[in-house]
Amino acid sequence: MGEEKKPHHIYNKDDEVSQDRPWIFRTYAGHTNVWASNELYRSNLAKGQTGLSIAMDLPTQCGYSSDHDIAKPEIGKVGVPINSLDDMLILFDNIPLEEMNTSMTINGTSMWLLSLYIAMAEEQGVDISKLKGTTQNDLIKEYLARGTYIFPPEDSIRIIVDMYEYCLHNTPAWNASNICSYHLQEAGATPVQELAFALTTAITILDAIKERDCFNEEEFERCVGRISYFVNAGMRFVEELSKMRAFCEMWDEITTERYGVKNPKYRRFRYGVQVNSLGLTEEQPENNAWRILIETLGVTLSRKARCRALQLPAWNEALSLPRPWDQQWSLRLQQVMAYETDLLEYPDIFEGSVVIESKVKDLKEKAFAEINKIIEMGGGVEAIKSGYMKSALVSSQSERMTKLVKGEQIVVGKNKWTDGLESPLVKDSDGGIFMVDAEAAQRTIDALNNTRAKRDDSRVASALAELTSAANNGTNMMAASIECAKARVTTGEWSDTLREAFGEFRPPTGVEGQALSIESETLDTVRAKVQTFIDQYGYRPRMVVGKPGLDGHSNGAEMIAVAARHAGFDVIYFGIRLSASDIVQSALEENVDVIGISLLSGSHNEIIDQLFDELDKNKAKESIPVILGGIIPTPDFEALHQKGIKRIFTPKDYDLMVVMDQIMDVINDQKSQ
C-alpha cells in the first residue's frame, strides 16, 4: 500500500520479493480403531509430516459410544472411534504432543475432544499452553450441510464461545473453531452464498464472544486472530480465485469496521482448502485428475489470497475409497505445483488486473448485501432456525441439477462427449469400500467395557453432575468437561448429559417449497405414468425418503424428494440421522408405495440388513419395495440386489427424471404382483 509501482516493471527472481513458503500438504487420516490409527500416524510422522489431521468416525462425531445401536454399523468407518481418555492415550501413544499441530474434524462433540486432548496432555505432564491445533467446531455449517450437530443453535454457539474463552487463556495456540465454507459449496452454495454464509458464521461467533464480554481489548484482538477458515475451490477457477481475494478483503473490512481490530496480523484471512469433490465424476473418472489440478489453481495462483494448507481429493473418489497410490498421485500434483513451477517466486500476479478487480468488487457487493440481509433477520442463529440459509442452499442445488440435466452446464464425459475408451486406470482399482473387520470393532468395544469396569464410578457421577450444573447455570463448561475426561466418562455419557440439559435439535430441511424447472420428455413420461396410477388406484404414489445412520450428507436425498414432488408423487421427507426402525415405522404409518434411502458413509451393507430385518418383523418386506442411492461401489450391487434392493442409484444417475421414471416402474411392478 502506498508503494509507487513502475508501470512496466517486470518482476524477476532478483527483485526484493521474498519467496513465498509452500503451503502445508495435509492428509486427513484415521480409521478402524485407535491402534491402527496410531500406527498410521506414527508412520506418517516418521516420513517427516509435522501435523496430524484426525478423522473421527461418525458415532464419535455425533456423540455416541461405540456400543450404541446406531453406532455399530459405523465403528471405525470414516475415521477413528474415540470412547474415552483411554482411547485417546493409545491414539497418541509415542507421539510428542508439544511438537504436534493437531487438527480435529470434530463439531457436535468438539468440546469433548478438546477436553480429552487437554486431559491427556495434563496426565502426560505436558505444558498445555504449548498445545497447537484446531477443533473444526463450526456448527452452523453442520446444520446446513454436514449433519453432525447435536444441540440447538444457541447452545452450540455457547459451547463454541466457552471454548474460545478457555483456549485464549489456557491454550493460546489452539484454534477453537474453523469456519467452513467447504461444505456449503458441496451443498450447492454459489460463490456469493459461500462468502456470505461463512462470514455470517464468523460474525455470529464473534458477536457472541463480544456479548459475553470475557476479554479485554488486546485479548479480543488475539481472539479474532485465531479465527481461521476452511474453504472449497471449484472448476470455475477465475471466479474462485476472485472469491478468495474477496474473502481476504471482506474479512479485513469486517474485522476493522465491526470489531475495531487494529493489528493487521489479527485481521488476516487464514485459510486451508480441500478442493471440490462434488464436481468429480464417476463417468470417465480419469478426467478428474485435470479437474483437481484446475481447482488447485484457484487457491494457489494469487499470492495475496493463497491458501495455507491444501488437501486434494483423489481422482477416483466418486467411485470408491482411494488406494494409497491414488492419494500419492494427488500429493504429487501439489509437489509439482509448489516445487517445479515458478509460482512461489513472484508477488501477487493479479494486482492491478481490471478483470479480477471488478469480479472481486462484484462478489463483495453481493455478499455484503446478503450478509446484511441475514443480520437484519436477526443473525446467523435465526437464519438457521427459520431455515432461510438451508432453503437458499437447496434452491441453488436444485438449479445446479436442473442446468446439468438441461445441458446448460457442461460436464465433460457426463452430459457431453460421453463416449470414450475405457480407462485402463480403473481396471486395477479394487473398487471396494473401506472394510473394518469385526474383530477390530470388537476390540474398540472391549476397550470401552474395560474402561467402564475399572473406573471410579463415584468420580464419574460427580464429574457428570458438575457438567450438568455448569450447563444449566451458564458458567464455562470446559473445566467440568476436562474433569469428565479424566474421570473416564465416555463419549456417549458426556453427550447424553448435555442432550439432557440442552435438548436435541432437528433443523429445518429446506426442501419444503422447493421447485424444479425441469421440463423434458422423460418428465412427460413419468407424469403420464403417475396419472395412469392415479386413475387406477385413486391416489398419488407415496414415497418416504430418508437417511438411515449417522451420515449427514443430505444433498442426494433432498434432490430426490424435490424431484419426486416434481414428478407428481406425495413425498414424505424424513431427513437425516434416522434408525432403520424410524424409517420402517414411517413407511408403515404413511402406507407408502416405496422407501427411498440414501447412504454415503460406506455402511450400506449393515444398514440395509437392519432395514430389511425391521421390515420383515412387520411382515412388510414383500410389500414395500426399497430403492437405494449414494456412493455405492459397483461390486456391492449384486449382493444388495439379492438382499432385496430394487434399484441402486449413484452420482452417475444425475438426470432426476430418469431416476423417477425407474422408481415409478418399481412401484408398478410391486402393484402388479
Added chain:
Amino acid sequence: MIKSHNNVTSSSEALLQQMQSALPEELVQLIDQAKAHEKWPVARLISIFERHTEANLIARHQIINHLNQQPGQLNKTGMVLGITGTPGAGKSSLIGELCLSLLKNSTDISIAVLAIDPSSHVSGGALLGDRTRTLFPINDNRLFFRSQASQLDLGGMSKQTFHVTRLLRKLFDIIIIETVGIGQSEIEVQRLSDHTCLVMQPLAGDQVQFMKAGIMEVPDTFIINKCDEESLAKKSLHLLKSSLKLASIHLDHKESKPKEIFLTSATKRLGIDTLSDFVFSQAKEIVNQTFLQTQEDYFLVKSIKQEYGEFGFNVYTELSKQENKFQGTLEEKELQFAGEISKYIKKP
C-alpha cells in the same frame, strides 16, 4: 352412468347394493388390528378413507358401519383437535412435545396426528416434511403419525381429511390435525375440529392482519409458542390480549366457552405440561353428536356443490325437505343423491 372425479363409474344403485354385502374377512381382521393401534393396519385403513375408487367407497361405508355397531365402550368417538398457525410458528415441534407430554402423563391414552401440507399447483405432488421435526418413540402404539397432502386437484383437503377423521375418531382418543398457514382451508379445519388452536410466534407484528381477516374469531385457544424468555412471553401475552380486546373478543369466563391463551416454548420445553393437561381435559368431554351430524351434512353439501354445482345444491335442498330422504352413512347418502340427480342429467 356417472363419471365424476371420484372415479365412480358404476350406477349408484349397483354400488348401494354392493355396500350391503358383508364386510370382507380381511377387513374385519384389519379393523381388529387397527383397534389395537397396530401401525400398518391403521395406516392401511386410513388409505381406504383417502383414496378415490369405487372399491374404497364401498369399503369406507362398510368399515364405518362395522365400527358404529361395536358395543358400548368399544364404540368410541375421539376428540379432534385442530392446530393451525403461521409458517415458522413452530407447530410441528410443539405438537411433538405435546404428544410426548400426553403420553408421559397417561398410560392408556391414544393419539393420532394428521399433518397436512399443501400440494404443488404445478405437478400436483406434495412434499410432506412434518416428520423431520420430532423423532417419536418407536413401536409405541399409543401414538400414530400420518402426513397428508392437501390434494387440491382431488376435491379439496377438508373432504379427504374429514373422511380420515371419521375413521380416526373410532380408533383414537385424541386426533390432532395440523395445517399450515392462515387462509380459507384453515378456517375449514374448524369445521372438522371439536377444538381449534391457533399457534403464533411471540410479538408477531401481523396480529392486526389476523383481525382484518376475521381469523381471530376462529380459534378456541391461542398458543404463543417460542416463548423462550419470560419477558418476551409477558410482552406477547399483553399484546395478544389487547389485540383481542380491539377485535371485541372477550376472554372472560362468563361465556359458555371462554378462549384460553397458553404460552409455550417447544425447544425449552416450557408450558408444555400445562397445555397437555388442558388438551387432556378437553378430550374427556363427550363429543357433541349434533356437531358431528352438522359436520357430516356440511361435507355432504360441499361435495355435492363441487360435483354438481349450484344446480345440484338446489336439488339437494329441495329433496331433503322430504323426511328421511337421505339415510345411512355419508357414502350411502352420496350415492342416494347421485341416483336422484341422475334423473335430471342427460346420459352421454
